[in-house]
Amino acid sequence: xxxxxxxxxxxxxxxxxxxxxxxxxxxxxxxxxxxxxxxxxxxxxxxxxxxxxxxxxxxxxxxxxxxxxxxxxxxxxxxxxxxxxxxxxxxxxxxxxxxxxxxxxxxxxxxxxxxxxxxxxxxxxxxxxxxxxxxxxxxxxxxxxxxxxxxxxxxxxxxxxxxxxxxxxxxxxxxxxxxxxxxxxxxxxxxxxxxxxxxxxxxxxxxxxxxxxxxxxx
Numbered sequence: 001x002x003x004x005x006x007x008x009x010x011x012x013x014x015x016x017x018x019x020x021x022x023x024x025x026x027x028x029x030x031x032x033x034x035x036x037x038x039x040x041x042x043x044x045x046x047x048x049x050x051x052x053x054x055x056x057x058x059x060x061x062x063x064x065x066x067x068x069x070x071x072x073x074x075x076x077x078x079x080x081x082x083x084x085x086x087x088x089x090x091x092x093x094x095x096x097x098x099x100x101x102x103x104x105x106x107x108x109x110x111x112x113x114x115x116x117x118x119x120x121x122x123x124x125x126x127x128x129x130x131x132x133x134x135x136x137x138x139x140x141x142x143x144x145x146x147x148x149x150x151x152x153x154x155x156x157x158x159x160x161x162x163x164x165x166x167x168x169x170x171x172x173x174x175x176x177x178x179x180x181x182x183x184x185x186x187x188x189x190x191x192x193x194x195x196x197x198x199x200x201x202x203x204x205x206x207x208x209x210x211x212x213x214x215x216x217x218x
Contacts, residue, residue, distance in 0.1 A: 005059040006046055006088055006111070007183035009171065014150055017169060017191030029146055030185055034174040036144060037121045038152065040137040040162055041169040041189055042108060043098040044090040047071050051082045067094030067206055070106045078131045085127065086113040090136060095209040101164030102212045108136045110171065113180065120177040137162035139170060153190050164212075168192055 010025040011018050018024060045067065046057040053062035054071045063071075070093040078087075093106040109128045112119045119127070121141075128135045139156055153170050161167045169191040178186040 004180065005057055006048065007180060007187070009187055009189045010184050012150075012153075012172075012188050012190050015169070015190040016193040025184060025188060028188055031172065031174065031188060032144060032146060032149065034176060034186070035142060036149070036172050037141045037175045038139040038149075038156075039110060039135070039171050039173070040139055040167065041171050041191065042090040042092060042100075042110075042136055042161075042163070043096045043168045044092040044108075045094065045096075047089055047091040047107070049075050049078065049082060049087040049089070051079060051084070067091070067208075069093065074107050074133070078133070081131060084114055087127070087131070087133075088112065089133070092209050094206045098161070098165050098168060100161060100209065101215050102161075103163055103209060104212055105134050106209070106211075108134050110136045111173075116180050117177055118180060118183070118186075121173065121175045123177070136171075141175065157190075157192060166192070 008023060010023050010028075012028060013024055013026055015024070047063070047068060048055040048057075048059065049071070054068055054075050055061075056063040056065070056068070068091065071091050087109055088111040089107045089109045091107055092100065092103060109124060109131075112124050112127055125135060139162075140152055144152065149172070156170060157167055159167060169189060171187065171189045174186040
């Protein structure tokens with residue numbers, strides 16, 4: 001059975017990196033009722049590892065793009081462990097607009113869905129460890145008041161990515177599990193200004209991103 005693609009993530013009203021195609025959740029404060037996990041938004045391609053292959057964000061069919069090569073290699077090593085899990089991750093094999101200098105992997109998990117439920121962050125970390133794959137960097141976790149959350153994000157944007165290079169933004173999600181139909185009220189993002197979308201332009205002359213040790217070669 002073909003699953004639904006990864007849900008659209010709405011922007012915080014104070015996110016400057018929106019375009020005409022993006023959506024903003026104006027009444028966003030409901031998310032503050034939950035314990036939140038603030039993770040770094042990485043500049044890659046949304047890929048999904050499922051038992052029957054690797055999918056790009058559309059989920060129309062398994063992706064055969066050359067920059068998904070590494071994701072297929074990962075899939076070969078974990079496919080027998082996936083079962084009904086849909087493992088969503090940022091595929092950084094193809095260099096986009098940010099070059100990360102501390103990459104230890106090309107695939108960083110940010111969500112896992114089981115049927116119609118996005119698993120809790122604790123479960124995401126459990127399965128990531130089981131699959132021997134990293135999660136996206138966690139910036140902060142806890143319950144936050146509105147002003148504190150906004151301040152944390154803005155302060156985080158003044159620093160570098162945990163993976164080296166520019167920080168693209170942050171994603172705030174409910175730490176608990178939630179139904180996929182409730183996604184927009186449980187996951188929100190902040191994206192830097194002048195964010196370069198990963199459209200077809202980067203694919204024309206794409207190149208492989210370097211892992212951390214390749215920057216240290218003499």
